[in-house]
Amino acid sequence: MIKRGAGVILREEFINPPFSKGEDQDIIFALEGGLGYALPMQKYKVFNHTADIGCEIFGKTRKELFAKSVAALFDLMLEQKSGKGKVSATQSITVAGSDLEDLLINFLREILYFFNGQQWVVTNCHVSEITRKHIVAQLSGEPYNPKKHQVKIEIKAVTYHGLSIKKAKVGWKARVIFDV
Numbered sequence: 739m740i741k742r743g744a745g746v747i748l749r750e751e752f753i754n755p756p757f758s759k760g761e762d763q764d765i766i767f768a769l770e771g772g773l774g775y776a777l778p779m780q781k782y783k784v785f786n787h788t789a790d791i792g793c794e795i796f797g798k799t800r801k802e803l804f805a806k807s808v809a810a811l812f813d814l815m816l817e818q819k820s821g822k823g824k825v826s827a828t829q830s831i832t833v834a835g836s837d838l839e840d841l842l843i844n845f846l847r848e849i850l851y852f853f854n855g856q857q858w859v860v861t862n863c864h865v866s867e868i869t870r871k872h873i874v875a876q877l878s879g880e881p882y883n884p885k886k887h888q889v890k891i892e893i894k895a896v897t898y899h900g901l902s903i904k905k906a907k908v909g910w911k912a913r914v915i916f917d918v
Contacts, residue, residue, distance in 0.1 A: 782893040792900060795912045800838075803910040804873060804904070807842065808849050808863040814916065816859065817888040826861060830854050838870045838903050842912060845873055846896040856884040868912065891918050 793810050797803030801862055835841030852858045862878040895917040903912045 783899040789918055790897070790899070790915050791893075791918050792885055792913065792915045795914065796799070796906075796909060800868050800910055803912055804842065804865050804868060804875070805847060805863040806879075807846060807912060807914065808875075810914075811846060811849060811916070812860055812894065814851075814891055815853065815889060815893050817890050818859075818886065826878050826880055829879070830874065831877055834872050836871065839898075839901050840878055841868075842872060842903060842914065843896050843898060843901065845875075846914065849877070850867050850893060850896060852877070852879070853882065857889055893918055 742779045751818050772825045782873055790816065793814065795803060795807045795810050797806050831845075831848055833841065834880075836843045849860060849863075852860060859882050860877045860879040863875055864878075865873060867874040893916045897915050900913055900915045903910065
């Protein structure tokens with residue numbers, strides 16, 4: 739097939755035809771001065787990714803579900819050895835989200851910041867108020883001590899990938915994937 743475009747005569751030759759319906763095609767053009775080619779960009783490529791860890795969390799109420807999500811996060815990250823630590827401190831946290839799923843992600847991201855940014859280990863979480871877009875919780879904890887808190891897994895982020903929160907027959911269930 740001969741095509742005329744931008745003052746250049748092009749001859750289009752397809753490599754390894756025929757193509758299935760919907761597949762992209764590699765095109766080689768015979769130009770007057772040599773060969774040129776156009777390769778379409780791939781739509782996607784599947785690859786294995788092992789840098790994540792998933793967790794299912796269960797609670798009788800939404801308050802319990804969110805409190806247990808904090809416990810799950812620290813259980814995954816740390817092995818707590820017995821020993822003396824500083825007197826436990828308490829902090830209040832208020833977090834907002836666009837819906838319940840976004841609220842859980844934002845809440846866990848704030849909790850993760852307490853550990854990664856402030857070197858603070860949450861040992862207990864009490865949720866005093868929760869709606870679909872707002873949570874207030876009191877966090878008890880202590881400063882990170884490498885002699886007492888051995889890191890098992892370094893969690894870098896809380897992701898939206900695979901996220902779900904569902905009302906179960908008995909209580910609530912959430913699925914969260916952490917980037918490690």
